[in-house]
Amino acid sequence: MKQEHFLLWHKKARLNLRLGNREAAEELLVKMEKQLAETPQPQEADRLMLKELRMECEPGFLDKPEYLAVLEELFAALRKERNFGFLYQYKEVAMEAFARQRKYKKALEFQNEISSKVQKGVC
Secondary structure (H helix, E strand, O other), rough: OOOOOHHHHHHHHHHHHHHHOHHHHHHHHHHHHHHHHOOOOHHHHHHHHHHHHHHHHOOOHHHHHHHHHHHHHHHHHHHHHOHHHHHHHHHHHHHHHHHHHHOHHHHHHHHHHHHHHHHHHHH
């Protein structure tokens, strides 16, 4: 059997949250937290990905300014530590959060960044 790891659990937890299966997502979040705690020097992006998912479990997370702050911190870490696909997976939730909090300029900047990379074929 193939060993599961943090990034796979992250994908599965995001999917379970989208499907409304919070219990399954919570089980995966616990696994992620345990693995992160056991990692001597975890990447900042991993820590923030977990934090962002935890916030998604809270009702009304899209309306909270703290959520946008975590997203922006996460985006900076992803730009440094990971490839474009990691940033792209947050496109929908980021655009929704920007719109709900009336951060239209930030939404436009983020959309332009995503669009320019997609057009160049960075995906």
